[in-house]
Amino acid sequence: MRAMVLESGSPAGPGRLIPREIPEPVPGPGEIRLKVLACGVCRTDLHLVSGDLEPGKPDLVPGHQAVGRVDAVGPGAEGFRVGDTAGATWLYLTCGRCIYCVTGRENLCDRIRFTGMHADGGYAEAMVIPATHAVPLPEGLSAPDTAPLLCAGVIGYRSLKLSGVLPGQILGLFGFGASAHITLQIALRMGCRICVFSRDDAHRRHALSLGAAWAGRLEDNPPEPLHGAITFAPSGRVAVEALRKLRKGGTVAVNAVHMDTLPAFPYSSLYQERCIRSVANITREDIREFMALAAAGPFRVKINPFPLAEANIALARMLASDFQGAAVLLIPGAA
Numbered sequence: 001m002r003a004m005v006l007e008s009g010s011p012a013g014p015g016r017l018i019p020r021e022i023p024e025p026v027p028g029p030g031e032i033r034l035k036v037l038a039c040g041v042c043r044t045d046l047h048l049v050s051g052d053l054e055p056g057k058p059d060l061v062p063g064h065q066a067v068g069r070v071d072a073v074g075p076g077a078e079g080f081r082v083g084d085t086a087g088a089t090w091l092y093l094t095c096g097r098c099i100y101c102v103t104g105r106e107n108l109c110d111r112i113r114f115t116g117m118h119a120d121g122g123y124a125e126a127m128v129i130p131a132t133h134a135v136p137l138p139e140g141l142s143a144p145d146t147a148p149l150l151c152a153g154v155i156g157y158r159s160l161k162l163s164g165v166l167p168g169q170i171l172g173l174f175g176f177g178a179s180a181h182i183t184l185q186i187a188l189r190m191g192c193r194i195c196v197f198s199r200d201d202a203h204r205r206h207a208l209s210l211g212a213a214w215a216g217r218l219e220d221n222p223p224e225p226l227h228g229a230i231t232f233a234p235s236g237r238v239a240v241e242a243l244r245k246l247r248k249g250g251t252v253a254v255n256a257v258h259m260d261t262l263p264a265f266p267y268s269s270l271y272q273e274r275c276i277r278s279v280a281n282i283t284r285e286d287i288r289e290f291m292a293l294a295a296a297g298p299f300r301v302k303i304n305p306f307p308l309a310e311a312n313i314a315l316a317r318m319l320a321s322d323f324q325g326a327a328v329l330l331i332p333g334a335a
C-alpha cells in the first residue's frame with residue numbers, strides 16, 4: 001500500500017515525509033483494519049516532522065484523525081464488522097489499570113500510546129487500531145468533513161471544558177486554525193461571546209464570519225476582560241498574553257503538545273486565582289461527548305483537501321498559516 005513515511009534520521013522539516021510502498025498491516029488480536037478514506041493534518045504532525053517531537057517508532061506513518069472503512073477484523077475485536085465506518089484518534093491505546101485510567105483520566109495514562117506517533121497512522125491507504133479505542137461513525141457521513149473532528153474538534157472540546165468558561169461568558173481564542181474554528185462553534189452553541197486573537201488578517205475575517213464577537217491582534221485588548229482563554233499557538237508568549245487578558249478566577253488552557261519557553265511574568269498576572277494549565281490528549285469520554293454534539297448539529301468545518309502524496313505540501317502550508325480551517329489528506333482510490 002502507499003504511505004507517507006517519516007524515515008528515521010532524515011533531515012527535519014516539512015518536506016520530510018517520503019512516499020513509499022509498504023506492506024498492508026494485518027490486524028492482530030483485538031484490532032481492526034481501516035481502509036483510510038481521509039486523514040486530517042494536525043499541528044502535532046508538523047512537530048513530528050520538524051523534530052520537536054521524537055517519533056515513538058522507526059519509519060513512522062503519521063496521522064491521527066482518520067476516517068476509514070473497516071475491511072478486516074482481528075481475533076476477539078469487538079464492536080465492529082467489515083463494512084462499518086470508523087475513526088482513529090490520537091488516543092491509540094490506554095492500559096485501563098493505572099490510577100489515571102481508573103479515575104476517568106485515561107488521557108494521562110502511564111502506558112498511553114498515540115496513533116501516528118507510537119503506532120502507524122492514517123497518512124496511508126490502510127491502518128490498524130485497537131477496536132476498543134476506535135470511534136464508531138455513522139454510515140453516509142462525509143469522510144473529509146469528519147476527519148478534522150477527530151483531533152482538532154475533540155481536543156478543542158476538551159480545551160473548552162478545561163478553560164472553565166460557562167454558558168454566556170466571554171472566551172478568548174488565541175490562534176485561529178483547524179481546532180479553534182471548531183471550538184468557536186461549540187462555544188457559540190453554549191451562548192458564549194468569543195474574542196479571537198490572530199496575527200493573520202484572513203484568520204480574523206474567518207473568525208468573524210463564523211460568529212466571533214470581536215477579532216484582533218495578540219497585543220490588542222478585547223472589549224471586555226475574558227472569563228477564560230484557549231491558546232492554540234505553540235508559543236509561551238501567547239499564553240502569557242492570554243493570562244494578562246483574564247478576569248479574576250479565569251483560566252488559560254494551553255492546547256499544545258509542544259511549546260517553547262514561557263517567558264517570566266509578574267505574579268500579579270496570576271494572582272486572584274487565575275490559572276494557566278496545559279491540555280494533554282483526550283479521553284474516550286471526550287470523544288463520545290463531542291461526537292454527540294457534532295451529530296446533534298453539524299459543525300461548519302472548512303476543509304482544504306490535499307492528495308495523500310502532497311502531505312508535505314499540506315504541512316508546509318500549515319506552517320505558513322496559508323489556509324483557513326483544516327487540511328485533510330484524501331486517499332486515492334478510497335470510496
Ligand SMILES: [Zn+2]
Nearest residue numbers: 042044151152
Ligand atoms: Zn492532533
Ligand SMILES: [Zn+2]
Nearest residue numbers: 095098101109
Ligand atoms: Zn492507564
